Amino acid sequence: MQRVYLVGRPGEVGGAATKLADLIDLLDTTIEFVVISMPGMQLTKKESIRIQKAYKIRVADWKELDLDREAVVLAVCEKAFFSSGAAARIKDRGTRIVWSNEMMWPFDGEADAVNAGVVDRVLLVSQHQKEAFANIYNEVESCLTGNFVSPERFPFRVRENPIFTIGRLSRPDPDKYPANFPVFYEALGLTEARFRVMAWDEKLKKRYAWHKFGRSWEVLPANREEANAFLGSLDLFVYPLGHKVKESWGRAVVEAMLTGCVPVVPKGHNFNNFVTHGESGYVCGPFEEYKEAVLEMSENYSSRKRMAKQASEAAREKICAREQHRKIWQEALTF
Amino acid sequence: MAKCVASARARGCFKEFVVFAENEIEGCVCYQVLEEQEKGGWDVLHYLKLGMRQRKFEYYIWIDPYSYFVRNLQGILSRLNGSPVHVPLLVPICEVENMDAGCNTSWGSLAALMKNRGIIDVPYVTADSFWIVKHEAVELLEEYAVGFRNDCRREEDLDISVAVGLGYAMQLLCGDPERHRLESTSDIWANYLLRQGNTELCAEERLWRHPIGGRELKVNPAIWHLG
Numbered sequence: 001m002q003r004v005y006l007v008g009r010p011g012e013v014g015g016a017a018t019k020l021a022d023l024i025d026l027l028d029t030t031i032e033f034v035v036i037s038m039p040g041m042q043l044t045k046k047e048s049i050r051i052q053k054a055y056k057i058r059v060a061d062w063k064e065l066d067l068d069r070e071a072v073v074l075a076v077c078e079k080a081f082f083s084s085g086a087a088a089r090i091k092d093r094g095t096r097i098v099w100s101n102e103m104m105w106p107f108d109g110e111a112d113a114v115n116a117g118v119v120d121r122v123l124l125v126s127q128h129q130k131e132a133f134a135n136i137y138n139e140v141e142s143c144l145t146g147n148f149v150s151p152e153r154f155p156f157r158v159r160e161n162p163i164f165t166i167g168r169l170s171r172p173d174p175d176k177y178p179a180n181f182p183v184f185y186e187a188l189g190l191t192e193a194r195f196r197v198m199a200w201d202e203k204l205k206k207r208y209a210w211h212k213f214g215r216s217w218e219v220l221p222a223n224r225e226e227a228n229a230f231l232g233s234l235d236l237f238v239y240p241l242g243h244k245v246k247e248s249w250g251r252a253v254v255e256a257m258l259t260g261c262v263p264v265v266p267k268g269h270n271f272n273n274f275v276t277h278g279e280s281g282y283v284c285g286p287f288e289e290y291k292e293a294v295l296e297m298s299e300n301y302s303s304r305k306r307m308a309k310q311a312s313e314a315a316r317e318k319i320c321a322r323e324q325h326r327k328i329w330q331e332a333l334t335f
Numbered sequence: 336m337a338k339c340v341a342s343a344r345a346r347g348c349f350k351e352f353v354v355f356a357e358n359e360i361e362g363c364v365c366y367q368v369l370e371e372q373e374k375g376g377w378d379v380l381h382y383l384k385l386g387m388r389q390r391k392f393e394y395y396i397w398i399d400p401y402s403y404f405v406r407n408l409q410g411i412l413s414r415l416n417g418s419p420v421h422v423p424l425l426v427p428i429c430e431v432e433n434m435d436a437g438c439n440t441s442w443g444s445l446a447a448l449m450k451n452r453g454i455i456d457v458p459y460v461t462a463d464s465f466w467i468v469k470h471e472a473v474e475l476l477e478e479y480a481v482g483f484r485n486d487c488r489r490e491e492d493l494d495i496s497v498a499v500g501l502g503y504a505m506q507l508l509c510g511d512p513e514r515h516r517l518e519s520t521s522d523i524w525a526n527y528l529l530r531q532g533n534t535e536l537c538a539e540e541r542l543w544r545h546p547i548g549g550r551e552l553k554v555n556p557a558i559w560h561l562g
Contacts, residue, residue, distance in 0.1 A: 179453070179479065179507040183417045187510030210419040210471035243453025243507075266455070284457045285513055 003032045004333050005095075007075035010055055013223055014171070014258065015251050016077035016102050022150040024055050026325055031333065036073070038062035040084020062089075067085060069094035076148070077102040079221030087118050096120040096335055104132045104246050111136050123332055125249040126270040131248070143332040147249050148325040149315075154258035156312040157232045158305075164298045166236040166264075167196035169252045171208055172222060174207045175242045182211040188289070188294045194218065198230050231259045235304065236297055238264045240290070247271070248290055257315035258282065260308040264293050280307070280314040297318065337361050343404040347555075350396075352385050361416070364390065374496035376463055377484070380477050387473060395473075399464035399560055403540040404468040405558035411467070411523060416514050419472030423524060424459035424516045426549035430459070431460065434547045438493050442547075445499060448487060455505045460545065461502030464560045465524045474492065479504035495527035517552060526560035 010024055011017030018211035023104075024033055035051055037043040037059060043051070048059040067073070075081050075097065082088075092099060101107065102124035113119060114136050121141045124130045130137075130144065140182035159165075166185065169175050170176050178184060187194050199222030213219065220230075231237070237256035241247065247269040254274060256263055265271040275281040297304045340352050340362035354363040366389060371378060383395060394412055415421050432443030444459040487493040488528035494505050509515050517525065525543050539553040 179475070180418070180510055183419075183508075183510030186417050187514075189511075210469050210475065211417070240455075288456075288513070289512070 001030060001031045002333070003034060003071075005065065005071060005073045006033045006035045006057075007038070007073060007078055007081060007090075008035070009043070009047065009053060010148065012033075012226075018070060018149075018153075018330050019102070019147060019251070021055065022059060022148050022153070022331065025150050026148050026322060027329055030326070031328065033057045034065070036062045036065065037057045038086050038089070041078055042082045056064075058061050059125070067093045067095045069096075071095045071290050072098060072335065074098045074100070074333060076100045077172050079107050082107060082113040088116075090317045091118045096318055098123060100125075100335060101129075101133070102248060104129060104248050106133070106136055114140060114216055120335075121332070126273065128270045129248040143328070145328050145332050146319075146325070147254070148252055148322075149251060149254050149258065149320050150331075151320045153317045154228050154255050155308075156233065156258065156260045156316075159232075159235050159260065159308065161194075161233070161235055163192060163194045163195040165196060165234050166190075166196075166238045166294065166301055167194075167230075167234045168237060168239050169227060169230055169256070170239075172199040172201040172204055173245075174203055175244045177204065178206070178240045178242050181240070182208055182213065182217070183332075184287070184290075185238065188238075188291050190294065190298055193298070194235060196220070196230070198222065198224060228259065229257060232258045234261045235308075236264055236294060236296065237261045238290070239266070241266055241269070250274070257311040259321070260312045262297055262311055264290060264302065264305050274314070274319045275311075276314065280311040336363065338402070338433055339398070339400055339402045339557050343407075344407065347405045347407040347436055348404060351390065351392075353390055355385070364492060374522050375494060377464065377500070379497055383468070383473060391497065392470065394467055394469055396467045397463075397465065398558070403536055403559045403561055404557060405536055405559065408523065408557050414514070414520065414523065415427050415467065416510055418509040418515070419469040420467065420505045420508045421515055421520075421560045422463075422466040422501050423460050423520055424434065424502070424506070425526075426460040426545045426547070427459055428459045429457055430549040431545075435493075435500070436499070438487075438495050438499075439489070440493055445495070446549075449506070450504050451484075452483060452486065452503070454503065456506065456512045458502065458506060459467075459502060459512075460547070460549075461498055461505065462526055462560070463496070463498035463501055465558065466501060466505070466525060475508065476501070479507055517554070520556035521556055522554060523555040523556055524558045524560065525554040 008020050010020035011019055026193045038287045051059050073095050095118055098121045099119045119140055122137045123143050123145045125147055195216055196218045198220040200219035251271050253263050263275050267283055267285045272283045275283050337360050352363040354360055355366050355368040357368055359365050362431045428442045430444040434442050436442045436445050449458040484495055484500050487495050536559055540553050542551055543554040544551045
């Protein structure tokens, strides 16, 4: 088995954490991961024990490790990886660094580190992300890995909600929500509906203080429900985004699709690479297109049932096909 | 302004008119006007916030002095359908995109700037002579309108008017833009009357077209803007 040293925190909550958890699961027969704890990104004893127990992998302090020119370190979405000096320390030992940012903007120290030759290979999740980082990574070897979401974590379920339910799941970042978010949902023309949103916090409450959230709304703090259960409660995943945000990939949309939640998502992001409009969901431009899609789904149960199945199958068989992702990651982590 | 207020009272509208003026105006609650601080009509946002501090209401309706009531405004707030702002959307910019927008650029270029900053529908030409904002949304309205003005200055060296800024903010904040188009709100307010003789204004249907072009509509508003 190949050994890969990991700078990152696998877990059950958050895009990067769940990505790592799914990656460990995907590659468990071919790669031995060792999580590194190091200055600037020290893991607590509690975190170390959690990771070791949950993923059956070793956590080691970096001083104990024999990192050399043959070793490969994979760092995923650790904001302090460059600014803390961790990347430079690893590089000083001659170790190869494979870096995956996950976002659409560079972290502190990232551009300088790339110029200094610290990153041997960059992993990008989408063409969108590649374009956003073109200036920084134009001379660094790159690999388009996409994202693997473990289908077993998001089983399909048939919806029989007594009240038609739409909603969304994302981190509680006001930039991820459009300026008109609550009236966007309410103006879709649904005569009776439930609106469920996770995660919601004080910043969002302040941003939308102008709106009276009536009884049809249920806004939940982060992790109030498990992602799988929350997505399973929605008929549609209606995901308009704030204008300052470009999604790098869209894990929450694929997670929703796996459970059989029909995605209704905006144009101009990566979503059209895995949502086929009219078959496995809807990719919408003007507001009228969202309205048409949502009303069609609310009024036509057999169409909705069929599209839910199609969305789930597309996610399971094409977007999250294990063998395909295994090959991509094997290549990404081999020199 | 006195004539505007008198026409409102004559039609049974007894809402409070708060005015910033140099002299007392009959029928209004008056406050001292400031010296002009900004060009392009941007002072309206200062006055709105000053007015908010003086008189607290749930909604504020901004109305240009050269307005005339031919009917009372009934149930206007329910027409917002939950949107915190209403600024009438007059003409789709795609119908007038080569026309001069009055700040050294075309309407088409302004539309592109709006779409790059979050407007997902067809951007519209708007006016600043009649608009409505919810108390809790005033800061946001200013943030988006002024933010757009600053972006236009910094990136394109353009000095946009407050009408363009308000229009941008409105199209970000409203729910269904269809509900704010003149076609859907022509019973509330309209401007740029196509003059048909010297007949006195009254509550009846007339033809409307924006001076820069676009489609003709039949309108029968409660309030005419005569500017």
